[in-house]
Amino acid sequence: MNMKKYLECGCIYGKTTSLRIEVDVADPIWCDKCSYNLEMEELPLSNQLTSEINDWVALYEQSVDWESDSQMWFDDKLAEKINQKGIEITKRVKKELAVTPFLVTYKPV
Ligand SMILES: [Zn+2]
Numbered sequence: 001m002n003m004k005k006y007l008e009c010g011c012i013y014g015k016t017t018s019l020r021i022e023v024d025v026a027d028p029i030w031c032d033k034c035s036y037n038l039e040m041e042e043l044p045l046s047n048q049l050t051s052e053i054n055d056w057v058a059l060y061e062q063s064v065d066w067e068s069d070s071q072m073w074f075d076d077k078l079a080e081k082i083n084q085k086g087i088e089i090t091k092r093v094k095k096e097l098a099v100t101p102f103l104v105t106y107k108p109v
Pocket of ligand 1: 006009010011015016031032033034105
């Protein structure tokens, strides 16, 4: 497999290796510098981890109130559950990207 050394984003040089994991209704991977939403499938992540990330996004989506214009409401317990899973996912993403130049940070909800 051709290993990606960066992803394209909105930064001045159009590329990044600084990733931020922050759950949203899109793919939860962003450029940490310009907040460009990145394509998760461009990263060499395992199918298992990708599917767990998708489940994590689905859990978050349950908290979105679709009726009222992107107003989100978090119950403390749900936020804690989302963050616990988010931290675990971030550790595993770091492990799977350990041989790549990507740096990964987690931003809690
Ligand atoms: Zn960027």
